[in-house]
Amino acid sequence: MTADILGVTLHGTGPEPVLVLHDWLGDASTYAPMRPYLDGKRYTYAFADLRGYGRSVHLRGACTI
Structure with a gap:
């Protein structure tokens, strides 16, 4: 995985x-219990881990608005 993705x-x-x-303070795994109920034939869902969480924990930078 590239450092900026x-x-x-x-x-x-x-x-x-x-x-x-x-x-806040979660990651994509938060939605694991609901995935079996999603319509995967009609939709493609992309569950993103935001910077600093889950599979994006390696991404660094200031947290600003």
Whole structure:
């Protein structure tokens, strides 16, 4: 994985993309219990780990607004 790319877990193979972002102090695994109920034939879900969490824990930088 390149140092500047977010970690993403894909679910489904549908033509419509859906970007799913986790809440503060979580990661993409937060949504694991609901994945079996998602329509993977209609949608492709991208569960992103935001910088500093989960598969993106290696990404560094200032946290500013």
